[in-house]
Amino acid sequence: MAAMKRDRNPLSDDRKAYFYLLPAFVLLVIFTVYPVINTIITSVKLDYRFLTGVYNGFSFGHYLDILRDKTFQRACLNTAFIAFICVPASLITALVTALLLNSIKALRNFLTTLYYLPQVTNIIAAGMVFALLFHTNSGFINLVLGWFGMDPVPWISGVGIAGSADLYTRSYIRCLFILFIYSLWQGLSLKVILFLSGLQNINPQYRQAAEIDGTSQWNIFRKITFPLLSPVTMYVLITSVITALKSYASVVALFGDSYGPIGDNSKMMITIVGYIIDSLGDYLSPGAISKASAAAFILLLIIVILTALQFYFSKKWVHYK
Amino acid sequence: MEVRFESVTKKFPMKKGEITAVNRLDLTIDSGKLVGLLGPSGCGKSTCLFMIAGVCQPTSGKLWFDDRDVTTLSPEKRGVGMVFQNYALYPHLTVKQNIEFPLVNSKEIRKQLETKLAIHNKTGNGKTKLKEFVQQEVLRTARLVEIEDCLDRKPFELSGGQQQRVAIARTIVKQPSILLLDEPLSNLDARLRVQTREEIRRIQQMTGITTVFVTHDQEEALNICDEIAIMKKGILQQFGNPQAVYDYPANRFTAGFLGGTPINMLDGEISDGKFIAGGQVILPDVPIADQPVTAGFRPENLYVSENGTPRFNLEVVEMYRHGGITVVTTKFDADNAIRLVKERSDNMTIGDRLMVTVAPGMLYLFDSNGAKIWQQ
Numbered sequence: 001m002a003a004m005k006r007d008r009n010p011l012s013d014d015r016k017a018y019f020y021l022l023p024a025f026v027l028l029v030i031f032t033v034y035p036v037i038n039t040i041i042t043s044v045k046l047d048y049r050f051l052t053g054v055y056n057g058f059s060f061g062h063y064l065d066i067l068r069d070k071t072f073q074r075a076c077l078n079t080a081f082i083a084f085i086c087v088p089a090s091l092i093t094a095l096v097t098a099l100l101l102n103s104i105k106a107l108r109n110f111l112t113t114l115y116y117l118p119q120v121t122n123i124i125a126a127g128m129v130f131a132l133l134f135h136t137n138s139g140f141i142n143l144v145l146g147w148f149g150m151d152p153v154p155w156i157s158g159v160g161i162a163g164s165a166d167l168y169t170r171s172y173i174r175c176l177f178i179l180f181i182y183s184l185w186q187g188l189s190l191k192v193i194l195f196l197s198g199l200q201n202i203n204p205q206y207r208q209a210a211e212i213d214g215t216s217q218w219n220i221f222r223k224i225t226f227p228l229l230s231p232v233t234m235y236v237l238i239t240s241v242i243t244a245l246k247s248y249a250s251v252v253a254l255f256g257d258s259y260g261p262i263g264d265n266s267k268m269m270i271t272i273v274g275y276i277i278d279s280l281g282d283y284l285s286p287g288a289i290s291k292a293s294a295a296a297f298i299l300l301l302i303i304v305i306l307t308a309l310q311f312y313f314s315k316k317w318v319h320y321k
Numbered sequence: 322m323e324v325r326f327e328s329v330t331k332k333f334p335m336k337k338g339e340i341t342a343v344n345r346l347d348l349t350i351d352s353g354k355l356v357g358l359l360g361p362s363g364c365g366k367s368t369c370l371f372m373i374a375g376v377c378q379p380t381s382g383k384l385w386f387d388d389r390d391v392t393t394l395s396p397e398k399r400g401v402g403m404v405f406q407n408y409a410l411y412p413h414l415t416v417k418q419n420i421e422f423p424l425v426n427s428k429e430i431r432k433q434l435e436t437k438l439a440i441h442n443k444t445g446n447g448k449t450k451l452k453e454f455v456q457q458e459v460l461r462t463a464r465l466v467e468i469e470d471c472l473d474r475k476p477f478e479l480s481g482g483q484q485q486r487v488a489i490a491r492t493i494v495k496q497p498s499i500l501l502l503d504e505p506l507s508n509l510d511a512r513l514r515v516q517t518r519e520e521i522r523r524i525q526q527m528t529g530i531t532t533v534f535v536t537h538d539q540e541e542a543l544n545i546c547d548e549i550a551i552m553k554k555g556i557l558q559q560f561g562n563p564q565a566v567y568d569y570p571a572n573r574f575t576a577g578f579l580g581g582t583p584i585n586m587l588d589g590e591i592s593d594g595k596f597i598a599g600g601q602v603i604l605p606d607v608p609i610a611d612q613p614v615t616a617g618f619r620p621e622n623l624y625v626s627e628n629g630t631p632r633f634n635l636e637v638v639e640m641y642r643h644g645g646i647t648v649v650t651t652k653f654d655a656d657n658a659i660r661l662v663k664e665r666s667d668n669m670t671i672g673d674r675l676m677v678t679v680a681p682g683m684l685y686l687f688d689s690n691g692a693k694i695w696q697q
Contacts, residue, residue, distance in 0.1 A: 211396050211397065212374050212376065213427055213495065214426070228412070228413060
């Protein structure tokens with residue numbers, strides 16, 4: 001009987017489905033589709049005043065301004081550093097850690113919990129602790145270095161950098177190093193968990209079969225474990241790169257909301273999202289919101305293009321079956 | 322190659338205490354034989370296989386390949402090939418890549434291949450390269466197991482039987498001196514199982530590899546093995562030619578474990594040299610001391626006869642036709658049923674009374690510990 005009813009009125013079932021989808025769909029339109037479209041439109045309004053809504057026609061000038069802006073270029077460089085240096089490093093470290101955890105039995109659960117801790121720690125709080133660790137006079141890192149007779153390193157210091165390109169570069173490299181260590185530690189947690197669960201999903205008989213056939217551990221990893229893990233790797237890579245491209249909280253936590261050590265006025269460690277937020281903060285000046293919108297749209301484009309590229313190349317190395 | 326277990330014990334640590342998977346096993350598997358390790362789940366048969374493969378090592382005792390002590394030798398140095406229960410075909414590689422995997426990844430096998438290639442080129446005056454030679458070996462093996470048409474497919478595109486044959490090909494391509502099969506047929510349907518077990522027998526005989534075959538299915542073991550070893554709770558119960566083990570079980574366990582239709586067991590006692598069950602004298606003249614015993618006799622060894630010894634007076638209560646045979650269930654007394662297996666049952670109906678006897682030599686008496694103390 002139920003089947004006959006469905007046959008008689010197939011549309012009513014469809015309507016029901018649409019009806020149930022409606023709440024999610026409405027939210028998606030209000031909070032995702034509309035903002036994206038509005039951002040694109042806002043980004044091309046000239047001299048747009050946020051409070052009055054007045055603007056003088058349309059122009060792509062903001063895009064050109066942004067691309068020429070030294071601060072935006074720095075933001076791109078820093079964001080690229082996180083996405084293309086820190087993420088791969090943390091990916092490899094996570095994979096190695098997961099392989100090690102997977103090969104031990106004792107303490108595995110304890111260590112896994114330990115590795116997961118950064119995930120449940122507040123980013124700002126953790127960043128501030130890192131900043132303290134690297135403090136020049138009272139930081140733990142310099143304390144340890146002192147045990148080995150080394151002089152304290154001014155880790156986050158902008159003394160004299162405004163006047164000296166050499167000092168600026170050195171300070172920048174030190175800050176990048178701190179950001180690298182922080183990203184590595186922060187990013188490890190979720191990646192280790194994902195890799196570990198991926199590894200545990202691989203049937204141990206593949207390894208046994210390969211071992212009986214005299215395959216070296218390296219070849220087992222290269223030819224069996226890694227290909228079988230590739231869907232997880234792909235997922236971790238894509239989500240980590242997207243997260244990295246949207247980094248903001250970590251640099252603010254480490255270096256403050258001026259994005260650099262005290263004494264720096266170039267926003268040394270700014271990221272693209274930082275740039276957008278700074279522009280938004282200036283919302284009273286004409287065109288500031290448009291500039292932020294343009295930068296946001298550029299970021300969106302970068303994310304979409306990079307993700308598409310990763311999917312395209314993934315066909316060569318990801319095995320889904 | 323001969324495989325010899327010398328008082329081998331394997332214990333696995335558990336959360337509480339440990340479990341003895343194999344207990345003081347002494348077993349010699351002759352070179353070139355197809356031997357079945359048989360037993361219920363958890364009897365230690367797979368552990369034996371893994372110890373031969375080197376995937377796990379004995380807790381005590383020694384394992385020998387011919388005169389070589391391999392007890393602690395690593396798996397890759399043993400020259401052993403193993404087919405896993407679920408085949409363990411690498412899912413991301415094609416059939417061809419799966420079969421060539423051991424050839425291109427093992428240094429030992431590569432060395433052997435290079436030597437073989439040198440001889441091949443010398444005698445044939447050819448100049449085959451190693452890569453071509455590997456391909457030739459892959460193709461030759463694929464032909465042997467008849468999967469040469471599927472070389473470029475992925476394992477998931479194959480049927481269970483084909484996957485099974487790829488697994489065998491991947492194992493024998495490196496020409497192991499011992500072939501190990503772990504429940505190789507349990508994932509196949511009934512028809513394919515019969516076909517594949519004959520295939521395994523054929524390949525084994527063609528290659529002459531010493532083969533050890535683990536199964537819980539007695540029919541598989543009885544059909545293709547030269548010898549079977551029956552295990553229970555880590556202890557070897559009996560080892561020998563399948564028919565001999567079937568006809569001359571060492572104890573109650575092996576008698577009960579083998580046989581398509583379960584063996585009949587009849588509890589009784591020996592008193593004054595007579596075997597008495599259900600108040601009747603079944604056997605008048607048994608040369609053993611008075612004690613409680615259990616008689617065992619196989620359903621297919623029973624036949625209708627007015628004057629045999631022993632003689633059972635039975636009432637037919639149930640008849641089931643199983644394909645070519647009929648299983649007749651009869652009542653001996655209120656507590657005991659006896660089953661007969663007949664090829665035909667045209668002249669029987671439920672309620673009939675039969676006089677039945679056991680084929681000569683086919684009645685076993687077991688003592689209260691399950692050991693066989695007498696066979697008629």
